[in-house]
Amino acid sequence: MAARRTTKKSEVSPEEMLSYYRDMLLIRRFEEKAGQLYGMGLIGGFCHLYIGQEAVVVGLEAAAEEGDKRITSYRDHGHMLACGMDPKGVMAELTGREGGYSKGKGGSMHMFSKEKNFYGGHGIVGAQVPLGAGLAFADRYKENGRVTFTYFGDGAANQGQVYESFNMAALWKLPVIFVIENNQYAMGTAQKRSTSTDEIHKRGEPFGIPGEMVDGMDVLAVKEAGERAVAHCRKGDGPYILEIKTYRYRGHSMSDPAKYRTREEVQKMREERDPIEQVRAKLLSGKSITEDKLKEIDKEIKEIVNASAEFAKESPEPAVEELWTDIYATEIPQEVN
Amino acid sequence: MATEILMPALSPTMEEGTLAKWLVKEGDTVSSGDILAEIETDKATMEFEAVDEGIVGKILIEEGTEGVKVNTPIAVLVEEGESADDIEVSSAPKEEAKSAEPEEKPAAEAPKSKPADTSPDWPEGTEMKEQTVREALRDAMAEEMRRDGDVYLMGEEVAEYQGAYKISQGLLDEFGPKRVIDTPITEHGFAGVAVGAAFGGLKPIVEFMTFNFAMQAMDQIINSAAKTLYMSGGQMGAPMVFRGPNGAAARVAAQHSQDYAAWFMQIPGLKVAMPYSASDYKGLMKTAIRDANPVIFLENEILYGRTFEVPDIDDYTVPFGKARIWREGDDVTIVSFGIGMQYALEAADKLAEDGINAEVLDLRTLRPMDTDAIIRSVKKTNRCVTVEEGWPQGSVGSYISSVIMQEAFDYLDAPVINCTGKDVPMPYAANLEKLALVTTDEVIEAVHKVTYR
16 A cells, blocks of 8 residues: 655544544444345345445545535445434435435435535446536635535546546636545456556646545545645645545445455455554554543444434335425525535 | 344345355354355355354354245354353244335325416517527526526537527626636536536536537436435435537438437426427526526527517516417317427418318427326317427327327327427438428328328
């Protein structure tokens, strides 16, 4: 993992570290529970788990400010939890229930929260990239100083519309951070079998967009890179690319036989590079956090996740009338910010 | 506390599978992420991981067992000090998953449309002015941009070039480069940017130089613009307009001469307007820009230069879903929209000379479609001919025919005839192009057929 570090690590308080630990653990446990509910038939269709990639969203959320926007692909549960959406509403959407963020009509891949500036949850690979540039277009139009985090994978990085977006974002100096979550496999195709370069962030160079490679298993490295990107965008210097090298422990979706990589590769990553274990070790090596304190957090997270699963099981299926609602809007909702 | 390990569903469609191989044995300690077993589904052999930690207390289903139903307990996980023998397990699949099954309730009915609005578009005695379709469109956009600072126009050559078809003439001068934006030639990309901008609170007007190029942007129009309101449970949508010339111009051949009316009309979440006269171009465009939903506005290059009377009214709008009766008659109903109206009206004039009085309906918008107006007219005339430039299979006319069959079958005295473009890509040669398009003579012939005279 060739992470480029140009600045030294900023000071992070034990409280902040603890909050990253907590946020990453919430995603990990939530996703494990989602996998379990899928196995029980309570979640249907496609379900793409984020396990292994937690440091990416948690690190970048730590660099975001109130009012900044985010948009991503279908591997979206982690992004929603990291930006503060309610685990109950997310899990209930996974089970297709009334209490879900989209009233059960979107599912795992299509979830949104206007309140948290989370613009989806998009099921078509790469389609969220021009959409993210468009959100940034609206921010620039309104001159509100916001930035948009537009996440996509190494697989989506081969879609033509990504480069159409790079061109317009650079041309119009849009405040958008293109976050390439490089988990090294586009579904089952390894990066070297699908992508002409092993440095995707350099694909912004011809457009004049600065980019850097970031160690996505290190939450602090992600946060620092995120801060550089945010500063660049907020200053009005246009888009920025972060290629964040990460790793997905689970399959692409639920029915993934994982024959394209070895068990040992996954195991090695888990044992040596796990983003949560890294923070845990750091916390314990300092004096302020005890094993007991971490256990307490583990327990608290487990309770939140269990409560979300209970809610997701108990929330009723949407009323049949919901079939016919939300097809057309009658009025344009007023912007709050 | 002991937990049962259930046969997992490993794909969206899996109902049962083969427990191919156990990779743990009774007494083994497992933690989250360890592989417990290999399971064969209809698709592949998959590894099945532990979610909880514990000790494998008992294996309930031997390896090699086929047809193990999803949610059947296959093993029991115990905590230290517990014995698996104390636990009662059933061999039946757990009921829990049942709640995810769709319940056998009848689907709710689609909400009924509002009562028909048959009022005239403007009060009697209104002063009229002559305007081309081009001027009417420009005025509509300019008026709405003056009214609302969140409305902006983007597209290829809309600003400095003043519009490839001069629709946006003068808008750059009045509104400046922030709101009248030349895009690179990148339809997929700028359509997506505009949808994103609409999510972000703006009201974009996207000009496609022609709708033939919008095919590059189809995914963003349909998957992103049309479906997001539904997928977000009503939280966010795309209030915006996609506009540009649609259908055949003249001698531009197959790739530049396609009518997309029937394509877009099919999509829930989109609204589709396809006007004929300048007053409708103006009134419907203003309505489209104010609408909270994505609107496909299908224009016609040949009509751009055509002059019509437009009511000289401040803030003239035309509602969606309201057909306009251009001509009243008792003998046959001719239904059309867009440039098809030209053939419909010409045919009606000539038929009148033969003593056949046609009622001519201009749908103006295809989604919502004023099917009430069609049915009302057909109940009076008992015959119907539809006219459009698009292809016959899956045409707008074929949809109208099915609506008439369902709602006015007993009133029909003849089968409905759909006059359409021919079922061929548009040829270049002048004579062949003429043959490929729908003609006034074909409409007249169809009317003779359905009236048996």
